[in-house]
Amino acid sequence: MDTGTKISAFAHVALIGWAFFGGTFRSEPLPMAVQEVSVITGEQFAAMTAQRDAPDVPTPTALQQPETPEDEVVPPETVEEELTPPEVVTPPEPEPDPVPDPVEVPPEPEVVEEPPTLEQPEPVTEVLPVPPGPEAQPRPADKVAPEPIAPPPPEAQPDEVETPAVSLDEGAETQEEQQDQTAPEEATDEIVTEAEETKENAPRTSPRPRVRPNRPAPPAQPEVAEEQEQTPPEPAQSDTAIDDALAEALGQGGEPSGPPLTSGEKDAMRLAVSKCWNVGSLSTDALQTVVVVGFSLTQDGKIVGGSLRMIDSSGESAGAAKQAYEAARRAILRCGAKGYTLPADKYDQWRDIEITFNPERMRIK
Amino acid sequence: MMRFLTSLLLGLTILAAPVYAQSGPLRLELDQGIIEPLPFAVPNFVPDGPAATQYANDISRVVAADLTGTGLFREISPEAFISRVSSFEAPVQFADWKAINAEALVTGAVSVSGNRLTVRFRVWDVFSGQELGNGLQFAGTTDGWRRMAHKVADQVYSRITGEGAYFDSRVAFVSESGPKDQRQKRLAIMDYDGANVQYLTDSAAIVLAPRFSPTGDRLLYTSYETGQPRIYVLDVDRVRRTELATQDGTMSFSPRFSPDGRSIVYSLIQGGNTDLWKMDIASGQSVRLTNTPAIETAPSYSPDGSQIVFESDRSGTPQLYIMPANGGEATRISFGQGRYGTPVWSPRGDLIAFTKQNKGRFHIGVMRTDGSEERLLTSSFLDEGPTWSPNGRVIMFTRETQGASGRATLYSVDISGRNLRPVRTPDGGSDPSWGPLQN
Numbered sequence: 120m121d122t123g124t125k126i127s128a129f130a131h132v133a134l135i136g137w138a139f140f141g142g143t144f145r146s147e148p149l150p151m152a153v154q155e156v157s158v159i160t161g162e163q164f165a166a167m168t169a170q171r172d173a174p175d176v177p178t179p180t181a182l183q184q185p186e187t188p189e190d191e192v193v194p195p196e197t198v199e200e201e202l203t204p205p206e207v208v209t210p211p212e213p214e215p216d217p218v219p220d221p222v223e224v225p226p227e228p229e230v231v232e233e234p235p236t237l238e239q240p241e242p243v244t245e246v247l248p249v250p251p252g253p254e255a256q257p258r259p260a261d262k263v264a265p266e267p268i269a270p271p272p273p274e275a276q277p278d279e280v281e282t283p284a285v286s287l288d289e290g291a292e293t294q295e296e297q298q299d300q301t302a303p304e305e306a307t308d309e310i311v312t313e314a315e316e317t318k319e320n321a322p323r324t325s326p327r328p329r330v331r332p333n334r335p336a337p338p339a340q341p342e343v344a345e346e347q348e349q350t351p352p353e354p355a356q357s358d359t360a361i362d363d364a365l366a367e368a369l370g371q372g373g374e375p376s377g378p379p380l381t382s383g384e385k386d387a388m389r390l391a392v393s394k395c396w397n398v399g400s401l402s403t404d405a406l407q408t409v410v411v412v413g414f415s416l417t418q419d420g421k422i423v424g425g426s427l428r429m430i431d432s433s434g435e436s437a438g439a440a441k442q443a444y445e446a447a448r449r450a451i452l453r454c455g456a457k458g459y460t461l462p463a464d465k466y467d468q469w470r471d472i473e474i475t476f477n478p479e480r481m482r483i484k
Numbered sequence: 485m486m487r488f489l490t491s492l493l494l495g496l497t498i499l500a501a502p503v504y505a506q507s508g509p510l511r512l513e514l515d516q517g518i519i520e521p522l523p524f525a526v527p528n529f530v531p532d533g534p535a536a537t538q539y540a541n542d543i544s545r546v547v548a549a550d551l552t553g554t555g556l557f558r559e560i561s562p563e564a565f566i567s568r569v570s571s572f573e574a575p576v577q578f579a580d581w582k583a584i585n586a587e588a589l590v591t592g593a594v595s596v597s598g599n600r601l602t603v604r605f606r607v608w609d610v611f612s613g614q615e616l617g618n619g620l621q622f623a624g625t626t627d628g629w630r631r632m633a634h635k636v637a638d639q640v641y642s643r644i645t646g647e648g649a650y651f652d653s654r655v656a657f658v659s660e661s662g663p664k665d666q667r668q669k670r671l672a673i674m675d676y677d678g679a680n681v682q683y684l685t686d687s688a689a690i691v692l693a694p695r696f697s698p699t700g701d702r703l704l705y706t707s708y709e710t711g712q713p714r715i716y717v718l719d720v721d722r723v724r725r726t727e728l729a730t731q732d733g734t735m736s737f738s739p740r741f742s743p744d745g746r747s748i749v750y751s752l753i754q755g756g757n758t759d760l761w762k763m764d765i766a767s768g769q770s771v772r773l774t775n776t777p778a779i780e781t782a783p784s785y786s787p788d789g790s791q792i793v794f795e796s797d798r799s800g801t802p803q804l805y806i807m808p809a810n811g812g813e814a815t816r817i818s819f820g821q822g823r824y825g826t827p828v829w830s831p832r833g834d835l836i837a838f839t840k841q842n843k844g845r846f847h848i849g850v851m852r853t854d855g856s857e858e859r860l861l862t863s864s865f866l867d868e869g870p871t872w873s874p875n876g877r878v879i880m881f882t883r884e885t886q887g888a889s890g891r892a893t894l895y896s897v898d899i900s901g902r903n904l905r906p907v908r909t910p911d912g913g914s915d916p917s918w919g920p921l922q923n
Contacts, residue, residue: 380510389512396517397587400556402647403877413509427612442646445609445616449587450517452611456582471509480515 377465384462388469395454398446398478405442406478408434412447413473418466420458427451430473447476521558522587522644524551527569528562529592529603536601539626540594543603543633547590550637550651553677554878555903557644560586572604581610588616590640601626605636607643616643630679631922638921648875650676654919655871655880656694656703659683660892660912669914671705673720676873676918678894678908684723693869696919697741703917704739704748713737715750717765729768736761738781742809743789749773751781760794762810773811784828784836785809786853793817793827793836793853804838806853817855826869829853832876835899839868839881848881850899861901865890871918880907882914 380388398406410433415426427448432440451474461469526548531540551557567580572593581589592605602623607616620639622632631652638649659672659681668687671694674680685691689709696703703718713735718725730736731754739750742762752761752770760773760780774780778798785792786809793806799816802823807814818824822842829836833853840847840860846867849860866884873880877899883906884892892914894907907913 385510385512388510389514392512393514393517396514397520397522398517399519400522400645402645405646439646442644445612445644449609449611453585453587456611469510473509473511475511475513476517477513477515478517481517481519 377462377468380462380465380468384465388459388461388472389474391454391459392450392474396447396450396476398481401442401446401478402439404434404436404439405446406481408432408436408439408443409475409477409479410434410440410443410447411473411475412444412451413471414451415471416455416459416461416469418463420455420461422452422455443476443478447474450476521552521556523558523560523585524588524590524640525560525562525565525581525584525586526551526590527565529594529605530569530572532593532595536594536596539596539601539629540592543594543629543636544592546630546633547592547637547640550634550677551640553905554641555898555905556641557588560584572606576608576613578608578610578613581608586610588640588644590636592636596626599625601629601632603632603636605639607640630675634675647877648921650873650875650878650918650921652676652922653874654696654700654922655894655907655916656684656696656705656919657894657909657913657916658691658694659909660914661687664888664890671703671718672909672913673703674909681910684718684720693738693915694917695740696917698743698745698920700919700922702741702745704741706737706739715739715748728763728765729770731770738783740784742785743787749783749785749792751783760792760811771811773807774814782826786829787831787833793829795825795827804836804855817851817853818858819855820858828870828872830872830876831874835876837870837872837879839870848879848897850879859901861897861899862895862904867895869915871916873918874921880916880918882916884914 410429411431413426413428413430415423417423429440429444432443434440434443526544528544529540531537548559552559564584565580566583567577569576569591572591576589576591587610589608589610590605591608592603594604595602600623602621604619604621606619608614609616617639620636622635624632634651637651641649641651653676654673655676656671656673659670660667661670662668669691670683670687671685671691672681672683674682684703685707689707691708692706692713694703694705701720703720705716705718706713707716708714714730715728715736716725717728728736728739728748731752733754735753736750737753739748741748746766747762747764749760749762751758757777758779758781759775760783761770762773763770773783773792774794774796776796776798778796779802780794780796780798783792783794790809791806792809793804794814795802796805796814797803798805802825803816804818804824804827805814805816817836818838820840820842822840825839825841827836827838830850835850836853837848837850840849845863846865847860848862848867848870849858851858861879862881862883864883865886866882868882868884870879870881872878873896878896879899880894880896882892883895884890892912894909894913894916895904896907897904907916
């Protein structure tokens with residue numbers, strides 16, 4: 120073989136070898152999308168397919184959901200109906216759950232009517248604000264959803280502009296805002312109902328004096344406590360207001376006025392008196408009489424002489440009220456003979472006490 | 485300069501004002517107390533001389549017994565007294581009475597002048613140191629010392645409880661003596677506590693169901709002395725009786741006065757049928773109030789005289805009914821199990837007492853006038869015939885024990901069901917009728 124042939128043969132071998140081993144024919148792996156597969160229910164699948172169908176136009180369908188919420192926005196009514204439970208306000212959050220249900224239903228009709236409804240959006244939005252007042256609760260929404268009219272309006276909104284997924288959040292926010300508004304309505308409604316309930320409690324509170332009566336001038340014992348009680352009303356009147364204020368300040372110098380009594384401390388005082396409140400010898404009329412008795416205590420818990428007085432009574436008979444008051448007075452005096460045990464650092468809180476004696480539960484039928 | 489310092493001082497005062505301002509008095513509400521007899525003390529009344537000593541002691545004991553007997557009061561034994569009341573006018577040492585926990589104190593004085601007895605007394609609220617009401621004085625003959633003691637007790641009771649009392653009242657009843665098969669019955673009258681028993685009839689004839697007039701001066705009762713039941717009116721003071729006009733061939737029983745005392749309502753058996761009738765005492769004219777084939781009996785007026793409660797078996801078993809005082813449609817008010825009888829309207833008008841027989845037991849009970857809130861107060865082999873105290877707080881009735889040696893006794897019970905106690909009488913007693921408070 121001549122040299123040319125050898126060179127040619129070598130070149131061909133080299134070329135072939137490069138072709139095979141040089142990677143010329145290797146192809147890089149094509150990009151592949153990996154998708155995880157999970158088991159889904161038939162309903163979910165149907166929902167997914169429905170949404171796919173919707174996309175053609177109704178991508179808004181998902182947005183329409185806000186409308187059902189808008190229907191939910193109506194809550195004010197729910198608020199009105201649910202007078203008693205103020206907490207009911209929380210339910211609005213669960214509303215999103217009900218939303219999906221209506222969503223499934225509407226989509227189908229949407230497919231058919233969507234095109235026409237596109238133009239109606241505006242009227243729909245107008246309608247929405249109106250219903251809020253009269254419309255029903257979120258649950259009633261189920262009833263509303265089935266109605267053919269309800270679904271179309273939702274579609275209208277998405278058409279307007281606000282289609283982004285954000286709409287869900289916005290819808291939620293608007294709901295919250297409206298709920299905030301409704302909350303006060305609930306409160307007012309509740310107050311009304313509570314007022315009716317409070318009628319039952321009326322006897323407990325009504326006998327209490329709204330205005331504190333003037334205390335009888337202490338004859339013998341010019342105690343500090345009494346002076347203070349007399350001074351408060353005066354300062355605003357005369358020219359000696361400053362002097363009175365100073366006197367008051369000086370007088371109060373050593374009297375502690377801590378925080379209000381705790382419920383436990385009040386219960387202890389209540390118990391201390393109730394142990395001596397003997398209604399066993401009272402007439403049936405006196406047992407139907409509620410009396411409010413006021414008195415003052417010294418710093419060591421003893422009753423200020425002459426401070427006991429009947430402030431109010433509920434009975435029809437003055438005689439019965441007198442007997443009821445005397446029984447209450449005996450209770451206060453007898454159990455307070457050695458002084459009531461009350462927190463000394465809160466003297467200003469219990470210097471004056473008014474006790475309502477209500478024998479209703481101890482009545483002989 | 486002075487003004488500046490004053491302002492400065494005032495400002496500092498305001499700054500130093502307590503953080504926790506007291507807006508008003510501490511307000512508490514009590515709805516639970518205790519129910520127990522109120523402890524009281526009755527030191528022996530102070531006699532003005534040796535002749536009054538026994539009366540003073542006796543009156544003090546009767547006053548204490550009256551109050552204790554109600555179950556609403558508890559006497560503190562004189563042995564526990566710290567101080568002695570030696571003078572009616574001397575100031576009371578309240579500290580001594582507080583020390584023994586006496587909530588009420590009764591002090592008094594007794595004077596005797598010949599046959600004349602005078603009692604003075606005061607009632608004190610020990611813990612408030614105040615007098616309840618004003619001092620009061622009663623005067624009478626020495627024979628009436630018990631009545632004066634009852635009147636003192638009445639005042640104490642009213643001043644503490646706020647309702648009328650019943651100590652100075654009398655009870656008419658049938659005194660029973662002898663074995664059951666030969667029981668002798670006499671009409672009798674006594675103080676409410678069983679003292680001073682007086683017999684108004686002998687035991688020659690059976691007498692039943694005495695009923696006081698509203699003023700307490702007359703008694704209605706039924707006697708079998710002619711062999712047939714007849715109604716008589718007895719003048720209590722003169723012990724003189726009158727037979728009410730009756731129709732031939734009839735038997736009348738179970739009479740009761742109207743609240744105005746001018747007429748009576750009673751049962752009349754005519755032709756085998758028992759109905760209610762009303763008779764005008766002055767004219768003797770009778771009017772039929774019911775006309776049914778059933779047995780109607782035991783009528784009792786409401787305090788205002790507008791209605792009558794009675795017993796009838798028109799429904800098949802004896803039950804209680806209410807109808808207008810002049811007759812008319814009756815309304816049944818008892819619907820519980822058992823048989824109801826002898827209804828009596830409370831002087832307060834709010835309750836009706838009755839006898840109930842159920843499951844072999846007898847009960848005395850009370851219910852509202854519409855039949856609601858029925859409450860049985862007693863239970864025994866045989867309880868019957870309730871009668872109200874003048875203040876409507878206590879019921880007296882007959883309790884009979886079982887067997888041939890069984891004995892009828894008077895008992896009293898508070899309308900709350902508490903304080904059930906026998907009334908002491910020389911012999912057995914039945915059919916009580918509680919009269920009004922005496923003047």
